[in-house]
Amino acid sequence: MSKILKKFEPLFYPKSIALIGASPTPPKWGFGITFSIITGGFKGNIYPINLREKEILGLKAYPDLADVPDEIDLVIIMIPPARVIDALRDCKRKKAKAAVIITAGYSEVGPEEKELEEELIREIEKTNMVVIGPNCMGIMCLDSNLNAFFSPATLPEGPLSMVSQSGNVGGSLMFFSELYNIGFNKVVSSGNEAVTFCEDIIEYYGEDPGTRVILAYIEGVDNGRRFFEVAKKVTRSKPIVVLKGGHTEAGGKACSSHTGALAGSDAIFDAVCRQAGVIRVGDLDEMFLIAATFIGQPLPPGNRVGIITRGGGWGVLGADACASQGLDVVALPKEAIREMNEFLPSRWSHNNPVDLAAGGGEESMLKCMEILIKSPQIDSLIQLGVGFGTMRKRMARSAQAFPQYQEVAKMMLKDSKKQDRKHADAVLKLSRKYNKPIISCSTFSLGDRAASSPTVRAFSKAGRVIYPTPLQAARALAALTRYSKYLKER
Amino acid sequence: MSKILKKFEPLFYPKSIALIGASPTPPKWGFGITFSIITGGFKGNIYPINLREKEILGLKAYPDLADVPDEIDLVIIMIPPARVIDALRDCKRKKAKAAVIITAGYSEVGPEEKELEEELIREIEKTNMVVIGPNCMGIMCLDSNLNAFFSPATLPEGPLSMVSQSGNVGGSLMFFSELYNIGFNKVVSSGNEAVTFCEDIIEYYGEDPGTRVILAYIEGVDNGRRFFEVAKKVTRSKPIVVLKGGHTEAGGKACSSHTGALAGSDAIFDAVCRQAGVIRVGDLDEMFLIAATFIGQPLPPGNRVGIITRGGGWGVLGADACASQGLDVVALPKEAIREMNEFLPSRWSHNNPVDLAAGGGEESMLKCMEILIKSPQIDSLIQLGVGFGTMRKRMARSAQAFPQYQEVAKMMLKDSKKQDRKHADAVLKLSRKYNKPIISCSTFSLGDRAASSPTVRAFSKAGRVIYPTPLQAARALAALTRYSKYLKER
Numbered sequence: 001m002s003k004i005l006k007k008f009e010p011l012f013y014p015k016s017i018a019l020i021g022a023s024p025t026p027p028k029w030g031f032g033i034t035f036s037i038i039t040g041g042f043k044g045n046i047y048p049i050n051l052r053e054k055e056i057l058g059l060k061a062y063p064d065l066a067d068v069p070d071e072i073d074l075v076i077i078m079i080p081p082a083r084v085i086d087a088l089r090d091c092k093r094k095k096a097k098a099a100v101i102i103t104a105g106y107s108e109v110g111p112e113e114k115e116l117e118e119e120l121i122r123e124i125e126k127t128n129m130v131v132i133g134p135n136c137m138g139i140m141c142l143d144s145n146l147n148a149f150f151s152p153a154t155l156p157e158g159p160l161s162m163v164s165q166s167g168n169v170g171g172s173l174m175f176f177s178e179l180y181n182i183g184f185n186k187v188v189s190s191g192n193e194a195v196t197f198c199e200d201i202i203e204y205y206g207e208d209p210g211t212r213v214i215l216a217y218i219e220g221v222d223n224g225r226r227f228f229e230v231a232k233k234v235t236r237s238k239p240i241v242v243l244k245g246g247h248t249e250a251g252g253k254a255c256s257s258h259t260g261a262l263a264g265s266d267a268i269f270d271a272v273c274r275q276a277g278v279i280r281v282g283d284l285d286e287m288f289l290i291a292a293t294f295i296g297q298p299l300p301p302g303n304r305v306g307i308i309t310r311g312g313g314w315g316v317l318g319a320d321a322c323a324s325q326g327l328d329v330v331a332l333p334k335e336a337i338r339e340m341n342e343f344l345p346s347r348w349s350h351n352n353p354v355d356l357a358a359g360g361g362e363e364s365m366l367k368c369m370e371i372l373i374k375s376p377q378i379d380s381l382i383q384l385g386v387g388f389g390t391m392r393k394r395m396a397r398s399a400q401a402f403p404q405y406q407e408v409a410k411m412m413l414k415d416s417k418k419q420d421r422k423h424a425d426a427v428l429k430l431s432r433k434y435n436k437p438i439i440s441c442s443t444f445s446l447g448d449r450a451a452s453s454p455t456v457r458a459f460s461k462a463g464r465v466i467y468p469t470p471l472q473a474a475r476a477l478a479a480l481t482r483y484s485k486y487l488k489e490r
Numbered sequence: 491m492s493k494i495l496k497k498f499e500p501l502f503y504p505k506s507i508a509l510i511g512a513s514p515t516p517p518k519w520g521f522g523i524t525f526s527i528i529t530g531g532f533k534g535n536i537y538p539i540n541l542r543e544k545e546i547l548g549l550k551a552y553p554d555l556a557d558v559p560d561e562i563d564l565v566i567i568m569i570p571p572a573r574v575i576d577a578l579r580d581c582k583r584k585k586a587k588a589a590v591i592i593t594a595g596y597s598e599v600g601p602e603e604k605e606l607e608e609e610l611i612r613e614i615e616k617t618n619m620v621v622i623g624p625n626c627m628g629i630m631c632l633d634s635n636l637n638a639f640f641s642p643a644t645l646p647e648g649p650l651s652m653v654s655q656s657g658n659v660g661g662s663l664m665f666f667s668e669l670y671n672i673g674f675n676k677v678v679s680s681g682n683e684a685v686t687f688c689e690d691i692i693e694y695y696g697e698d699p700g701t702r703v704i705l706a707y708i709e710g711v712d713n714g715r716r717f718f719e720v721a722k723k724v725t726r727s728k729p730i731v732v733l734k735g736g737h738t739e740a741g742g743k744a745c746s747s748h749t750g751a752l753a754g755s756d757a758i759f760d761a762v763c764r765q766a767g768v769i770r771v772g773d774l775d776e777m778f779l780i781a782a783t784f785i786g787q788p789l790p791p792g793n794r795v796g797i798i799t800r801g802g803g804w805g806v807l808g809a810d811a812c813a814s815q816g817l818d819v820v821a822l823p824k825e826a827i828r829e830m831n832e833f834l835p836s837r838w839s840h841n842n843p844v845d846l847a848a849g850g851g852e853e854s855m856l857k858c859m860e861i862l863i864k865s866p867q868i869d870s871l872i873q874l875g876v877g878f879g880t881m882r883k884r885m886a887r888s889a890q891a892f893p894q895y896q897e898v899a900k901m902m903l904k905d906s907k908k909q910d911r912k913h914a915d916a917v918l919k920l921s922r923k924y925n926k927p928i929i930s931c932s933t934f935s936l937g938d939r940a941a942s943s944p945t946v947r948a949f950s951k952a953g954r955v956i957y958p959t960p961l962q963a964a965r966a967l968a969a970l971t972r973y974s975k976y977l978k979e980r
Binding site: 152179253310314404 | 516517522525526528529530531547548594595598599641642643644654655656657658659660661662665666669707709733735736737738739740741743744745747772773774775800801802803804805806807808809810811812813814819836837839840841842843845847875884885887888889891892894895898902933934936958959960961962
């Protein structure tokens with residue numbers, strides 16, 4: 001085990017956890033995080049520390065950390081700032097190995113509280129602990145069933161890992177993980193980053209075998225040079241997707257009262273990202289979708305994209321979206337046109353986007369997709385309006401009120417599910433066979449009914465999402481393409 | 491009734507419909523549209539026309555339009571192009587008043603088929619009918635329970651109306667209507683626009699009492715001058731939200747093989763929109779969310795926005811998003827700071843965004859919102875992380891696997907629902923009292939569980955959506971603000 005992996009081991013893979021400030025009263029923080037840890041299914045020992053309570057959520061509580069009859073790997077500190085220094089001293093005496101300081105009221109408040117944070121740093125430095133926070137919402141490691149985050153989540157486990165200087169931004173990204181069923185491995189809400197900085201976590205994720213793609217919400221970087229060097233090292237093997245808070249003057253001002261961070265020059269940060277191969281994004285949904293793209297999709301050899309659609313309007317929007325994101329909507333190779341002419345009805349578009357028009361049944365769609373993806377003149381494929389079964393599903397749903405159409409509806413629904421499953425398998429097979437990305441797009445991927453679709457399920461099992469709009473699809477493919485180019489040219 | 495309303499009356503409010511090419515076989519178009527009309531609950535008479543079938547979906551079928559023993563208002567034509575001219579002659583003889591030509595294979599295919607379309611136009615001009623299409627997916631009028639659209643939808647009824655040069659783009663926007671529970675009044679898939687142009691439909695919507703906001707997906711405008719004049723007239727009373735397909739070279743090429751439209755210069759189109767007060771958008775979700783904004787929100791008196799948040803990171807992203815969209819994240823009025831200091835714990839941000847930090851319970855949140863919205867120095871409010879109950883709901887959900895926490899979970903859930911309902915009512919009341927927009931934002935508004943939230947329900951009943959990301963929220967508020975400014979300055 002490397003030095004870095006070893007350093008963070010007690011934080012993410014603790015054998016025992018003490019909860020200083022655990023509480024039996026919702027919705028207090030001391031309740032929330034204790035509740036998350038228990039319901040998250042943590043397998044090690046959990047010790048609530050509380051002066052007044054004998055038992056919290058069914059667990060024996062101890063008045064003092066010193067009273068716990070066990071070694072402690074990880075301590076979660078959830079008490080008012082005035083008592084945190086004492087708690088750290090208790091940790092030192094107990095030889096605890098890691099701590100997460102949830103407590104807020106430090107540099108994010110003002111100059112006086114900044115001094116309090118400096119005192120905190122000095123105290124932490126007297127210990128040998130790895131310490132996260134203060135002013136954070138906790139951490140998660142799905143790999144060890146550890147959910148020490150304020151908002152309990154029923155997250156799928158997967159290869160995404162995140163560090164966020166904002167707990168609620170982290171919580172939002174977790175929501176997208178639930179929505180798209182693409183999972184996280186580890187989450188760190190890093191808060192004010194007294195001693196452990198986002199670049200430290202990124203460096204750890206770079207070596208962590210459970211992490212394949214890194215998400216970072218960053219308001220300010222303390223040591224720009226080190227951030228650059230860590231990022232440059234890590235992006236060699238793992239993509240880093242960054243949402244930068246405070247890229248405008250108004251946002252920058254807001255940062256200072258949030259994490260106390262200095263947002264710094266956006267132009268410099270942008271240059272650092274470009275040179276280090278870091279992918280910058282503009283919004284939360286975009287961030288999640290782009291990060292997810294790197295899990296299930298192979299890297300494209302170049303930026304020439306083929307677009308295939310069952311509807312003309314979607315094709316137009318797809319072409320606009322790709323062109324606006326710097327992708328090359330190449331002219332259709334002559335060979336491809338010749339091959340498609342053999343079986344498509346004459347009304348097809350004869351252009352890129354390939355619009356099957358009404359002539360495009362399931363079989364034609366898949367044949368055309370293979371013709372495009374196998375072409376040496378095409379590097380990636382965007383498929384618009386995936387899930388032919390959608391229309392049938394809507395039919396079935398709208399028939400529910402009519403007893404006389406129940407049979408027809410049932411038949412259509414069954415038919416559509418079967419077709420959905422076959423379609424997903426075929427698309428995944430094609431993408432693997434030619435080792436090129438196939439980006440599938442449909443508005444129907446949002447919302448509840450999507451989750452039960454066999455296409456969506458088969459895709460998410462393979463680490464793929466269906467993008468809700470043509471622009472989201474093009475943005476994701478463009479990010480994948482830029483990263484691929486970066487790796488080649490660096 | 492005005493001339494325009496009268497002209498379109500038989501199209502949207504027919505007493506009887508004939509379906510030329512109705513079919514009993516899914517998923518044929520002749521089946522799909524017939525099925526949509528029936529399951530859509532149309533109250534008038536429906537006459538399938540089919541040479542071979544005696545009965546289709548339980549309705550008596552007629553071999554010929556002439557055989558129908560009734561007057562016909564609307565004819566839907568779903569037969570191959572070679573037979574459409576004859577069908578139009580049948581319509582003329584039957585004195586039908588309106589027709590929708592679903593049939594494709596005209597100018598979108600090539601020069602030869604363009605001639606076919608010209609012949610079609612000449613034939614239409616011999617009748618007195620209002621004719622939609624060809625190459626379209628149908629029409630809908632929820633106000634008359636008429637769903638003659640290829641993809642049946644269980645749409646909520648509401649004050650949005652749409653004209654789309656692409657049927658599948660129309661279908662996608664309907665999906666967002668279902669997702670956000672904000673309804674449509676009328677939908678027209680206008681296809682190749684042989685004789686009825688998108689500007690004709692927009693002009694009609696301008697006078698239609700059921701329409702309050704107009705959505706248009708446009709690839710090309712035939713008569714730019716008339717489009718400009720109609721748009722300028724209509725935007726005086728109703729906002730028009732336009733998604734323009736073909737704004738790049740690649741997209742423009744795709745247009746010509748879709749609807750045969752010439753995309754034209756994007757700069758000119760943009761200038762036309764600006765001068766006519768038309769709101770241009772960049773993607774499907776953005777289009778729906780911005781259109782919906784005009785239903786439930788009052789127009790802001792200016793562009794000075796107040797932001798309130800329960801989480802710092804969201805506040806930063808909100809400030810960035812507002813600034814990037816041209817909104818003014820004003821300094822917090824001194825009076826507001828003074829008032830908030832009276833009851834907020836000292837750790838609050840003292841800045842715009844107002845970050846309540848952990849000190850912000852439900853009551854504080856609402857008090858701060860009122861302090862902001864009542865200020866004459868603030869024109870609108872963005873509220874980030876709406877629905878305090880979310881965390882409790884997650885807690886409750888994650889407790890489901892633990893029998894011993896069922897009681898706690900149930901209590902929290904009940905509590906959260908109650909709070910959600912109260913919160914929504916209070917926000918709506920505030921917005922109405924001061925007649926300024928309050929834009930609420932939470933990622934949790936996406937997905938199935940959102941739909942059952944009392945906040946989401948109360949909001950959508952009032953014609954409001956909860957925006958899923960800070961950027962979507964800011965874009966919507968910016969569009970509202972620009973339109974408000976346009977109306978004042980025109």
